[in-house]
Amino acid sequence: MLEIVIQGRGGQGAQTAGNLLAAAFFAEGRHVQSFASYGGARRGTPVSSFIRVDDKPVRVRCDIERADAILCFDSTLLEGKLLATANERTLIVVNSGRSVADYARTHAGYRVIPIDAIAISRRAGLGRIVNSALLGALARAIGVPPLAVLERTLAERSPKLTDENLAACEDGYRTADALLAETVAA
């Protein structure tokens, strides 16, 4: 079973990203379970989304204690409770303009792949809407879902700016691809 935690702040799109990712895995024929914090969530407060993916039905209904991957929309949240769900094998994709080497120093023992998603999204004409770029990066980091499946899901579900979202997704995917080897070396 693959367990993914997506962390952002209310309004950043972490919950949407979780639903999109779940839809992509579902489209691929995998069993998924996706849930997000709610109720107390307001614009700006931390919001978590959790996804489980398996080849058999997912039965457990509890929090993810050990994430295989973390997608972090806000680098200031990559600490404490969120980092406690990671170990040295967890692939952490974080929305940050910092370098891999820099994270190797500040987050020693963790595999952090920083993606400058704001720069990618601006290049794609999406302003500060970063979830397509980050989802592309996450898909490359963990190797699933295939880029084509993710892009089809994004195209089906993005209400507008479809081409821009697909461009950001691909850019995020390629950026993560280039950084992945560097991360292993670190």
Next chain:
Amino acid sequence: MNTPTAVAAPSAQASATASAPDAARRKSSPAQSMLVTGNQAVAWGARLARPQVCPVYPITPQTPVLEQLTEFQADGEFDAEIITPESEHSVMSACIPASLAGVRVFTATASQGLLLMHELLHYASGARAPIVMANINRTVASPWAFWPDQTDSLAQRDTGWIQLYVESAQEALDSVIQCFRVAETVLVPAMINLDAFYVSHAMEAVDIPASADVDAYLPPFAPPHKLDTAKVESWGNVVSQEMFYRHRQAIEESMARVPQLLAEADRAWRERFGRGWGVVERYRCDGASAVVVTMGSMCGTARDAVDAMRADGHAVGLVKLRLFRPLPAEALRAALAGVRDAIVLDRNHSPGLGGILHQELKSALYGMAGAPRVHGLLAGVGGVNVPPRKIVEFVQAARERDPQPESVWVR
């Protein structure tokens, strides 16, 4: 004292629809597999059951049920009159006369909303109104929170409603439809409970049955008595002690039929749709010396814990209680026969008593020869996380100590 017949009754239009259902107006939908949340699955169950009146008031975490139903209606796929009164108390006050007018009624609520309905929950069962309601189990204030906790609905256990606790979005959808069949047979209202967050907001693959198949499974509601100006009858009269006594006996007799009726409804569902959920489910209980007993979403987590313990050579199983009211005592006794330790996980808290299922199970097993030792654990109260490894720990610790009359706090 509230008088339900004095508040919003369904409009003449809805009543007309009820008295002369027009089959040609019924839209059909195909079977499909969709990625939906537990709340959306509940709304799909309601849509397929074709209620004619649906009074509802929003509350976290139930609101997505209402949102989905209104979306269905906007798309022309949900032909019920949706009534939006000013509170949950008025929602139930609207449900009762609508049901007594002979139409199928659905609603949904959670937590504080359910508590505000309390007075009318008694009234609904006393009036023999077979309303079906989904309740999203959420902590009860104070303090304020949104986490899964079943105290809200368990505090309604004496209101005369059938209560089911479900584990997944699929089971929630199926249970809404099954409950209409059972409730309308015995004229007792039914409540389907699903845990906040882990079920209500968990998105997963759900098989949506074809509407034609559900229509064949669930006949239109046609009660023998109803509020009808052409054939006048009344409800809620002042009665003598003797009449009240007999009325309560009649409710008890109807309740007593429910375990068998639910088993039959579930069997018919399995025959038609290829899946069923039972009344009391035994999971890997063969030869088990210890059995976890719980309800709702924690059953899923317990399955993984049981598999882990079995893999380590421990004879441990799970008994999932799907039907809590009426308490299927006979089925519980049969399911736990020969078991040394029953470990109850209660995601609820009755101050001064402990875990409610703990106490109910002990009463169900009272006097049983060779009854298991019953350990009550307050696990997951307030939505505290209970992963499989914790359940393994709880079971191991419980088996090594003598059972106590009180429930034990564990985390």
